[in-house]
Amino acid sequence: xxxxYFRLQQLISPSLPIGAFTYSxxxxxxxxxxxxxDAESLYAWLDSVLSGTMVTMELPLLMRIADCIxxxxxQGCHDWSAYLLSCRETSELRAEEQQRGQAFSALLDKLPExxxxxxxxxxxxxxxxxxxxxxxxxxxxxxxxxxxxxxLRGYLWSWLENMVIGAxxxxxxxxxxxxxxxxxxxxxxxxxxxxxxxxxxxxxGASSPAQAIASSLHETQYCRLFRS
Amino acid sequence: MRLEKRGERTVMAGLTHRGxxxxxxxxxxEGETSHIYxxxxxxxxxxxxxxxxDIECCQNAHGLFTTPGATKFYLSAGATAxxxxxxxxxxxxxxxxxPQESIFFxxxxxxxxxxxxxxxxxxxxxxxxxxxxxxxxxxxxxxxxVHSKFFVRRNGRPLLSDHLLVSDPKHLSAAAGLRxxxxxxxxxxxxxxxxxxxACRDVLAEAQTKLxxxxxxxxxxxxxxxxxRVLGISTEKMQSLMIPVWQLLRQKVLNKGAxxxxxxxx
Numbered sequence: 001x002x003x004x005y006f007r008l009q010q011l012i013s014p015s016l017p018i019g020a021f022t023y024s025x026x027x028x029x030x031x032x033x034x035x036x037x038d039a040e041s042l043y044a045w046l047d048s049v050l051s052g053t054m055v056t057m058e059l060p061l062l063m064r065i066a067d068c069i070x071x072x073x074x075q076g077c078h079d080w081s082a083y084l085l086s087c088r089e090t091s092e093l094r095a096e097e098q099q100r101g102q103a104f105s106a107l108l109d110k111l112p113e114x115x116x117x118x119x120x121x122x123x124x125x126x127x128x129x130x131x132x133x134x135x136x137x138x139x140x141x142x143x144x145x146x147x148x149x150x151x152l153r154g155y156l157w158s159w160l161e162n163m164v165i166g167a168x169x170x171x172x173x174x175x176x177x178x179x180x181x182x183x184x185x186x187x188x189x190x191x192x193x194x195x196x197x198x199x200x201x202x203x204x205g206a207s208s209p210a211q212a213i214a215s216s217l218h219e220t221q222y223c224r225l226f227r228s
Numbered sequence: 229m230r231l232e233k234r235g236e237r238t239v240m241a242g243l244t245h246r247g248x249x250x251x252x253x254x255x256x257x258e259g260e261t262s263h264i265y266x267x268x269x270x271x272x273x274x275x276x277x278x279x280x281x282d283i284e285c286c287q288n289a290h291g292l293f294t295t296p297g298a299t300k301f302y303l304s305a306g307a308t309a310x311x312x313x314x315x316x317x318x319x320x321x322x323x324x325x326x327p328q329e330s331i332f333f334x335x336x337x338x339x340x341x342x343x344x345x346x347x348x349x350x351x352x353x354x355x356x357x358x359x360x361x362x363x364x365x366x367x368x369x370x371x372x373x374v375h376s377k378f379f380v381r382r383n384g385r386p387l388l389s390d391h392l393l394v395s396d397p398k399h400l401s402a403a404a405g406l407r408x409x410x411x412x413x414x415x416x417x418x419x420x421x422x423x424x425x426x427a428c429r430d431v432l433a434e435a436q437t438k439l440x441x442x443x444x445x446x447x448x449x450x451x452x453x454x455x456x457r458v459l460g461i462s463t464e465k466m467q468s469l470m471i472p473v474w475q476l477l478r479q480k481v482l483n484k485g486a487x488x489x490x491x492x493x494x
Contacts (some may be wrong), residue, residue, distance in 0.1 A: 044403040052405050087390075089448070208405055213458075
């Protein structure tokens with residue numbers, strides 16, 4: 001088994017110190033308001049974000065950014081990252097995107113093998129990594145020979161796992177209820193990656209208005225555990 | 229269409245048009261600001277139709293656009309209707325964009341794009357109200373494909389790239405999507421600050437108390453854009469949340485009175 005497999009596991013682990021567990025992407029307000037109240041409504045929420053944002057925006061952009069890295073197109077990488085940020089619907093979701101991006105590149109700076117990558121010290125590449133978590137993630141996947149498919153699946157799984165961990169805390173749910181929600185998604189996850197392959201440049205964008213409203217209202221939520 | 233300020237007034241300095249889309253002569257209910265109605269006499273848009281609007285504001289022009297009625301998109305036999313609205317707002321200019329709602333009938337196939345290009349200190353305020361099916365008649369949007377984009381850039385840099393995509397009835401009931409509300413409203417205004425955002429939140433909260441049932445509605449600040457999103461079942465109720473926010477920002481940012489286009493009252 002190649003090193004690529006283990007490197008991917010490291011990149012998508014909830015223990016990666018980029019603070020993934022501090023973001024709920026509006027779920028904290030959705031729980032407070034009663035939109036999410038049990039395993040069923042959690043499943044419905046995540047299924048909706050998966051098809052309304054992940055498949056139509058993040059995964060297609062991750063592929064575009066990976067292409068730019070492969071063809072050494074720094075400006076392209078920057079432009080897609082800036083586009084991603086402009087698709088994020090609220091100030092908290094934008095702050096999250098940037099904080100995750102910066103935490104990810106700061107982590108790469110500290111890994112002996114990664115620290116010497118020229119992209120980390122180039123202003124255009126670094127600029128892209130500092131506004132979006134996708135750029136740093138795609139760069140690491142490229143350098144460590146992680147395949148496109150595995151990169152997409154890994155990114156998607158990592159997002160889903162972190163959301164479920166957050167929701168188990170928020171609702172609250174039992175650990176095994178959380179596992180059952182994850183389990184229910186297994187079949188759809190591969191389909192989601194295939195659907196993302198078919199999204200054309202012009203159609204890339206997020207359409208999750210209730211999540212955008214939940215995230216907007218989270219900004220003034222009185223009692224909060226999460227940063228988004 | 230080209231708007232320019234000449235003397236005390238914003239005038240239509242250039243206009244070319246083709247097909248049934250019409251522009252009414254500007255009128256001036258509040259001094260220099262030019263109020264303009266966009267008219268589409270056929271009343272509806274069918275598959276294969278293309279509507280294209282290109283407006284340029286320059287030399288300190290201030291224009292307010294609206295439509296006298298909703299734009300209806302009918303069932304398509306196959307082809308997609310294409311709507312492109314390009315609004316270029318030059319330095320020192322302001323454009324307000326308050327069309328009435330777009331109604332998408334079952335079976336409509338529509339690609340719509342509103343692109344707002346701001347230069348330097350240019351200002352924009354406007355909304356887009358989308359209605360799926362005809363809730364008044366209890367008609368649901370059962371199939372069709374609508375992809376509506378609302379993009380704002382300043383000096384070429386993207387500030388907001390908003391999408392609304394409904395290509396499957398499940399998108400209408402999606403938990404993080406429209407949650408079974410047939411309508412979405414998106415209001416966007418430049419000139420926002422944290423302080424103004426606070427003031428808008430107060431105005432929104434007060435407007436919510438006047439509704440029997442409050443609607444899902446959230447305000448956020450993106451760069452200098454104040455963005456309000458609302459879900460609802462009737463234009464009037466959604467507007468009752470969006471108009472007070474617009475009125476506040478109109479006064480604070482554009483230094484204009486809280487004028488509501490008279491045609492909305494008829």
